[in-house]
Amino acid sequence: MVQNVSFRYADDQPWIYKDLDFGIDLETRVALVGPNGVGKSTLLKLLEGELTVTEGMIRRHNHLKIGRYHQHLKEWLDLSESAVTHLLKCFPDTGGEEAMKRALGQFGLTGKQQICPMQNLSEGQRCRVVFAWLSWNSPHLLLLDEPTNHLDMETIDALAEAVNGFPGGMVLVSHDFRLISQVNCEVWVCQDSRVEKWEGDVLSYK
Ligand SMILES: Nc1ncnc2c1ncn2[C@@H]1O[C@H](COP(=O)(O)OP(=O)(O)OP(=O)(O)O)[C@@H](O)[C@H]1O
Known part of the structure; x- marks a missing residue:
């Protein structure tokens, strides 16, 4: 709850941002759009808790698990390792090698x-x-x-498919209107320190 x-x-x-008031739950599927530098990434950081609000409150369910994807995550990969080794190190107690291979396969990373x-x-x-x-x-x-x-087109399509199959809530920040239009979501516009729902699809916002 914001x-x-x-x-x-x-x-x-x-x-x-000034006086934002909205709820996000497991049914929420939203793409944030708006001019460059308006604060879209900032809102994700506030939602995750990396940044602290200046006024007001963001209440999160105690057991809420948030996954945030951003570009810098790639820098944290140890490039001398393989993808399977990496996942096994991250999740030593679950799955095993075959399960990790299946997980990678779901995102189109296969074989060698x-x-x-x-x-x-x-x-x-x-x-x-x-x-x-x-x-x-x-x-x-x-x-x-x-x-x-x-990302190449094929990976973007795989991502859209994975996001559509994801069962939880989702907030997407992207300038890629092709991705947004492939993903099943509402469009919210960040502008003038406010966040407002766009009554229409992303192509009509463009
Ligand atoms: N750590 C920081 N300290 C001070 N100002 C910052 C910081 N990070 C971002 N800003 C400023 O806050 C504003 C919002 O930045 P943010 O990155 O959230 O915008 P954005 O809408 O995601 O931008 P873009 O669409 O270009 O990715 C910008 O004016 C930016 O310069």
């Missing part, structure tokens, strides 16, 4: 791509490893910040 939330980065900085060092993978393939990791965490709420940067 209650009367206002946010600015510092006292001498402009307000990014699963077992070669990740330095031999393309940017798009490394994104697939990160998506498999995120989904293995089974979050209730998925926050996706510009997930299509560096």
